[in-house]
Amino acid sequence: MTLKRVVQYSRIGTKLMMSRTKKETWPISVSFHVTKKCNLKCKHCYAVLDTIKEPELTIEQILSVIDELYNHGTLSIRLLGGEPLVRKELPEIIKKVKSKGMFCELVTNGTLLRKRIGQWPELKKLDSVCVSLDGDKILHDSIRGKGTFNRTIDGMYALIETGIPVRLHGALAADSFADNHEPHKSLAQLSAKYRIPFNIATYCPNPFKNSDDNANRESFKMSSQVYRDLLELKKKGVMITTTKHILEKGVDWFNYTDKYILYGHTDNLPPGHKLCQAGITNCFINSDGGMYSCIPRWAKGLNVIHDGVKESYEYMIKMRKIDNCLLCYNLAQWEYSSFFNFADPRLLFNMSKNIFRLLHHKRH
Ligand SMILES: C[S@@+](CC[C@H](N)C(=O)[O-])C[C@H]1O[C@@H](n2cnc3c(N)ncnc32)[C@H](O)[C@@H]1O
Numbered sequence: 001m002t003l004k005r006v007v008q009y010s011r012i013g014t015k016l017m018m019s020r021t022k023k024e025t026w027p028i029s030v031s032f033h034v035t036k037k038c039n040l041k042c043k044h045c046y047a048v049l050d051t052i053k054e055p056e057l058t059i060e061q062i063l064s065v066i067d068e069l070y071n072h073g074t075l076s077i078r079l080l081g082g083e084p085l086v087r088k089e090l091p092e093i094i095k096k097v098k099s100k101g102m103f104c105e106l107v108t109n110g111t112l113l114r115k116r117i118g119q120w121p122e123l124k125k126l127d128s129v130c131v132s133l134d135g136d137k138i139l140h141d142s143i144r145g146k147g148t149f150n151r152t153i154d155g156m157y158a159l160i161e162t163g164i165p166v167r168l169h170g171a172l173a174a175d176s177f178a179d180n181h182e183p184h185k186s187l188a189q190l191s192a193k194y195r196i197p198f199n200i201a202t203y204c205p206n207p208f209k210n211s212d213d214n215a216n217r218e219s220f221k222m223s224s225q226v227y228r229d230l231l232e233l234k235k236k237g238v239m240i241t242t243t244k245h246i247l248e249k250g251v252d253w254f255n256y257t258d259k260y261i262l263y264g265h266t267d268n269l270p271p272g273h274k275l276c277q278a279g280i281t282n283c284f285i286n287s288d289g290g291m292y293s294c295i296p297r298w299a300k301g302l303n304v305i306h307d308g309v310k311e312s313y314e315y316m317i318k319m320r321k322i323d324n325c326l327l328c329y330n331l332a333q334w335e336y337s338s339f340f341n342f343a344d345p346r347l348l349f350n351m352s353k354n355i356f357r358l359l360h361h362k363r364h
Pocket residue numbers: 038044045046047080081082083084107108109110131132169170171172201202203204205206
């Protein structure tokens with residue numbers, strides 16, 4: 001890790017601690033959909049891109065929103081979409097985020113990485129690139145399209161060769177376990193081979209379909225076994241970014257409920273869980289400027305350009321209270337929420353370990 005990065009992360013860490021002593025809240029971490037365009041059409045995608053009728057934000061609007069987020073205290077920006085690598089102004093966006101000293105992660109399907117790394121030197125400024133990989137070649141191609149696995153793996157190689165920090169992220173889809181596929185084990189093998197950290201996300205019901213999304217009950221129920229397996233693999237030293245203690249909660253969830261989302265007026269939190277922070281200290285901004293708290297509330301909210309960033313944030317908090325949503329089965333969000341509630345020192349240790357691993361992956 002370079003001295004510059006150590007100073008940068010120490011500054012972010014200090015600001016983070018200070019932000020938690022303040023009374024007012026603000027999204028410390030923002031996931032920004034910088035485009036609604038995508039070069040793929042994945043079966044499981046929550047961002048139902050063809051339903052977004054509004055135009056994308058202009059580059060000037062995106063840069064000014066980033067300025068405003070930073071001025072209010074945002075410390076980390078994750079760039080996603082659609083596919084962020086199709087947006088021609090992505091280098092300008094990365095430059096802006098990094099010029100503010102914020103942590104910047106790109107989430108990508110990876111298929112355009114090799115080409116873009118050659119074209120855009122700004123990609124080397126990224127603190128992390130999260131490459132989406134949903135299982136072995138057959139499974140990944142069945143979800144994301146023929147030939148995508150090879151192109152994504154090639155993108156991952158390009159990151160390794162260039163020394164850009166990389167992690168893998170697998171999302172479960174409705175039929176991820178059909179034909180004896182075990183997506184989490186495929187990712188574990190790749191992770192061990194290339195010494196790259198990874199995690200697995202449960203399929204999140206698409207907010208434009210029935211929220212129960214029956215087609216995915218099977219995949220949802222399998223999550224408990226997936227997290228049980230990940231606990232075993234983690235014991236053997238496989239680089240899984242999720243904390244042991246959060247994986248244990250993921251296994252335990254089904255002992256209390258079989259629902260994906262719990263609401264305050266009807267449900268109780270399983271023991272040891274903290275109130276979800278989505279829409280409070282983290283949130284999403286859609287490609288048209290809509291601010292929303294989390295994937296189950298995708299595309300719902302005020303618009304940061306038409307209504308203002310602060311106003312959209314205040315509305316989002318109000319909606320969280322009205323909906324009275326407590327928690328959903330999203331382990332990455334649990335980890336984030338527990339961390340920002342300073343619930344457990346093990347999370348701070350785990351996060352430091354993940355950043356260290358991310359920046360120290362071996363080159364092949
Ligand atoms: C919407 S994509 C946008 C970035 C990029 N196009 C990609 O595929 O990585 C962001 C992340 O959400 C994940 N994702 C998509 N649909 C999902 C769903 N229904 N449940 C959980 N994760 C999902 C993707 O696998 C990806 O890692």
